[in-house]
Amino acid sequence: MKYIINKCFELRDVFDNGQCFRWDENPDKSYTGVFHNIVLNVQNVDCKTIFEGISLKPITQNEFEKEIIEYFDLNRDYNSLKKEISKIDSNLSEAVKYGSGLRLLNQDLFETIISFIISANNNIPRIKGIISRMCNKYGQKIVWQGNEYYTFPSIDDLVGVNVEDFRSLGMGFRDKYVYNAVQFLKANPNLQEVLNGMETIEAEKTLEQISGVGPKVADCILLFSDVKKLDVFPIDVWVRRVMNELYIHNPDEKKVTNKEIMKVADEKFGNLKGLAQQYLFYWRREK
DNA sequence: GTCCAGGGAATCA
DNA sequence: TGATTCCATGGA
Numbered sequence: 001m002k003y004i005i006n007k008c009f010e011l012r013d014v015f016d017n018g019q020c021f022r023w024d025e026n027p028d029k030s031y032t033g034v035f036h037n038i039v040l041n042v043q044n045v046d047c048k049t050i051f052e053g054i055s056l057k058p059i060t061q062n063e064f065e066k067e068i069i070e071y072f073d074l075n076r077d078y079n080s081l082k083k084e085i086s087k088i089d090s091n092l093s094e095a096v097k098y099g100s101g102l103r104l105l106n107q108d109l110f111e112t113i114i115s116f117i118i119s120a121n122n123n124i125p126r127i128k129g130i131i132s133r134m135c136n137k138y139g140q141k142i143v144w145q146g147n148e149y150y151t152f153p154s155i156d157d158l159v160g161v162n163v164e165d166f167r168s169l170g171m172g173f174r175d176k177y178v179y180n181a182v183q184f185l186k187a188n189p190n191l192q193e194v195l196n197g198m199e200t201i202e203a204e205k206t207l208e209q210i211s212g213v214g215p216k217v218a219d220c221i222l223l224f225s226d227v228k229k230l231d232v233f234p235i236d237v238w239v240r241r242v243m244n245e246l247y248i249h250n251p252d253e254k255k256v257t258n259k260e261i262m263k264v265a266d267e268k269f270g271n272l273k274g275l276a277q278q279y280l281f282y283w284r285r286e287k
Numbered sequence: 288g289t290c291c292a293g294g295g296a297a298t299c300a
Numbered sequence: 301t302g303a304t305t306c307c308a309t310g311g312a
Contacts, residue, residue, distance in 0.1 A: 018293055116293075123292035126310065172308030177295080214295045236293040257302090281293075 001054060001064045005074070008047040010101030014072075017282040019224045020105055021115055021128045022135070022152070032149075034135070035071055036108060038064075039142050039149045056142050056151060070226070073103050085276050088268055091246050092276060095283035102278060105224060109192050110185055111152040112225035117177050117212040119220070126170075133169045155189075158182045177212025184210050192227070200229045215258070223274045230274040233265045239277060242284035 015023040015031050023033035030043035040053035051068050059067075069075060082100065086093040119127050131152075138157045139150035159182055166175035185191060195203045200222065207218040219234035221227070233239075235258050243261045247268070250256045269276040 117295095119292090120294040121292065121307080122294085122309085123311080126292080129310095167308090170309065173295095173306085174308080212295065216294060220293070234293070237291085238293070285293090 001052070001061060003051040003061075003065050003068055005049050005051075006047075007074075008044045008049050009103060011042060011044060013099045013101030013282070014103050014105070017099065017102060017278060018124060018285070019220075019278070020107060021124070021131050034142070034149050034151055035105075036067060037140075037142075037151055038067060039144045040068070054142065054144050056140060071106055073106055073228075076103075078103060081272065081275060085269075085272055085279065088276070092269075092279065095276075095279040098286070099279050099282045102282065104228070104230075104275065104278065106226035106228055107224055108152065109195075109221070109225045109227060110155055112221050113181055113185070113207075113210070113213070114152075114158075114178055116217045116220045116224075117181055117210075118171060118174055120174060120177075120212065120214075120217060122174075130170050134166075137169070155182060155185050159186050174212060180211040181213070195222075195227045200231050203227070203229065204232070219274070223278070231271040232274045233262060233269075233277050234274075235261055236281075238281050238285045242280050245284075246280075 011029070011031050012025070015025070015033070020033070022035070023031045025031055026041075028043070030041055032039070032041045034040070037056035038053055040051055043050050043052075055064065055067075082096050086096045115127070115131055118130050122130075135150040135152055138153035138161065140157075142149045142151065161179070161182070163175050163179045166178050171178060188194075191206075195206060198206065203222055204215065204218045207213050207221055208215070213221070216234045216236055219232035222229040222232045223234065235243075240256055240261060241253060243264060244250055244253050244256050247264050248256055248260060265273045265277070
């Protein structure tokens with residue numbers, strides 16, 4: 001199936017900014033990945049974006065397009081958001097210019113929770129490897145253009161998997177967190193609706209009930225999943241670094257507290273601090 | 288061998 | 301509340 005839109009955005013700004021782990025660049029600069037039950041290839045040609053792929057289960061052209069519009073957040077007006085964030089100061093203006101193609105994906109909640117539990121004290125290439133092995137083993141196979149792809153496993157695909165099995169995928173100490181998270185989600189199938197109806201702070205506390213989910217992982221889940229709260233501020237090594245360099249100026253970066261960073265983020269970025277954070281993270285990490 | 292990575296839990300003051 | 305320490309793993 002194919003869907004073409006008269007809009008283009010730098011693909012690496014979307015797929016290589018740390019929000020997702022299942023998209024890979026091809027030699028022709030297009031990207032291929034799997035989301036929900038769909039294998040998709042995305043490429044830019046003459047400032048059009050071409051989405052081409054197939055679904056595991058048969059869907060109509062209209063459903064295919066709706067999936068893409070929702071996943072890529074195509075109904076949100078990023079131009080006006082970028083304008084607003086650029087007005088904050090010259091740093092944000094530069095960060096937005098650097099990552100101008102960025103879009104916050106609306107990723108599946110379960111996938112986002114498991115993926116960011118695995119991300120704890122880990123690096124992106126290794127996170128991608130672990131998730132890839134998990135999908136190959138427990139996801140459903142989709143063959144497209146002669147290649148095999150696998151969906152991200154569902155809750156039921158993983159509910160019978162034990163801690164040792166997770167360990168054997170290379171998760172390290174995160175194995176028991178993932179195990180417990182799967183059990184938690186099996187017992188709370190309506191988590192999505194619950195989170196959607198909550199204010200951000202309440203949603204953070206709810207997610208932090210899950211073992212392996214602390215403040216940073218909870219904020220990533222709320223920002224990068226289809227719950228989509230923009231007023232969160234995930235603080236990792238890179239965000240601490242860039243916030244200290246730009247605003248706090250502590251000679252010892254490790255002594256900067258999260259509370260201190262949060263205060264600056266609230267004052268400067270307000271309700272768009274999640275999106276601002278992502279521009280800053282991407283800009284600083286690639287520098 | 289040492290350091291680091293999109294951190295969190297357990298422990299102790 | 302705030303500060304330390306430990307937790308697996310693989311690449312630099």
